[in-house]
Amino acid sequence: MRTIRYITADVFTSQPFTGNQLAVVFGAEGLPTETLQAITREFNYSETTFVFAPETAGTTRRVRIFTPGMEVPFAGHPTIGTAHVLVATGDVPPTAEEIAAGEMTVVLGENVGPVPVRLRLDRGVPSWAQLTTALLPEERVEVTDRTAIAHMLSLDPSDLLGGAYAPTGVSCGLPFQMIPLTSVEAVSRARLRVDAWETALGGRWAEWPMVFAMTGGNDPADLAAHVRGCDIRARVFVPSGGVPEDPATGSANAALAGYLAARTPRDGLLRWEVAQGVEMERPSRLSIEAHKTGGRIDAIRVGGASVIMAEGTMAVPAHG
Structure with a gap:
């Protein structure tokens, strides 16, 4: 030994x-x-x-x-x-x-x-x-069936955003499926159905779902002090990695910064504060940022x- x-x-x-x-x-x-x-x-x-x-x-x-x-x-x-x-x-x-x-x-x-x-x-x-x-963000659209994605998360298709904010795979070194939702309440309500996940995302390039919603500053009063005032509420599920739900996922949040920056029509430094792990009673705060020059992302950073x-x-x- x-x-x-x-x-x-x-x-x-x-x-x-x-x-x-x-x-x-x-x-x-x-x-x-x-x-x-x-x-x-x-x-x-x-x-x-x-x-x-x-x-x-x-x-x-x-x-x-x-x-x-x-x-x-x-x-x-x-x-x-x-x-x-x-x-x-x-x-x-x-x-x-x-x-x-x-x-x-x-x-x-x-x-x-x-x-x-x-x-x-x-x-x-x-x-x-x-x-x-x-690595800088790479995007791939692999799944377009909103009903299947919603079913996988125990949600209704109306809980998912669409258009430019449709589900998209993004990686800054580790791929995640970005799934924007309409509300923080929908984020909290999500429950991953592993059998439905296997059908919808299992084996895909970006098979691990990250659900998130903008908070609009409407944090509940009982939210842990160190995650109050965040811009985004997020959850990440990693079933094939042996992690049913992750309390804080820097690689997914790096991908999220890239996803949001690609849809933000201005250059310069873009910043967001993300609360994750709230539903697990392991509240976490991640500071994410992207920098753009000439419409192109040239840096992604995650801090905490x-x-x-x-x-x-x-x-x-x-x-x-």
């Missing part, structure tokens, strides 16, 4: 016991992929990351990301949370100049490529982080806070 070290964090939140849980694992060098997948299932969080020495010039660390069901090339809450853990624990300490400047950047080498993460520092301690996606929750060790077979 050998011992690996782990740290857990709640990501896309400043409040413990909210946001999206993440395990960050150190010391897994040489373990086969099957063992990394088994460790991920042992935590049973939406995702677990494994941190290794950098393999590519210009990167700070090599990071592999797993859901309970598979390895993924890119994901937002693991990227934000891992960067926070690396700096907060001193594994990647800021320089005196970075402390004085109040920010630093780490670059994580992921399967999608290098992903830079800018961290705000409060006297050397990270307080907020923002990733820039390695993290809270370190626990640390420990795990015994695993020495050779997997």
Whole structure:
């Protein structure tokens, strides 16, 4: 047996016991992929990351990301949370100049490529982080049957928007099916029917649905304080990845920023605040932005806070 070290964090939140849980694992060098997948299932969080020495010039660390069901090339809450853990624990300490400047950047080498993460520092301690996606948005329209999409979500077709805001697959490294709804109430009412999902989206390029609606500032009074005032309410379902519903999904929100920016007729910096995980009682807040020049999107960013929750060790077979 050998011992690996782990740290857990709640990501896309400043409040413990909210946001999206993440395990960050150190010391897994040489373990086969099957063992990394088994460790991920042992935590049973939406995702677990494994941190290794950098393999590519210009990167700070090599990071592999797993859901309970598979390895993924890119994901937002693991990227934000891992960067926070690396700096907060001193594994990647800021320089005196970075402390004085109040920010630093780490670059994580992921399967999608290098992903830079800018961290705000409060006297050397990270307080907020923002990733820039390695890939710009790609869109594909694969499904046009509104009735099938609505049935999959236990909704009525009238709950879905249409026209330019019809369901569309979007990816900034991991594809999601963007499904705009007419109201926050419809977002809360959605229930994924897995059998209907298998028929409507299973096996598609963008098979994981993200439902969302603009809030119009009409937050309920009992909404958690750290997600009040958001522009968008969202939910994400990842059935084939072993995650029935995800409390905070940075990769899906990156795709959402691209989807919205492509339908916003102005250049410059576009920003939205997104509340996710509300229905799961894991409220999360994600800051998303896109930059456009000459009508073209040239940057997508996703940001949020993290809270370190626990640390420990795990015994695993020495050779997997």
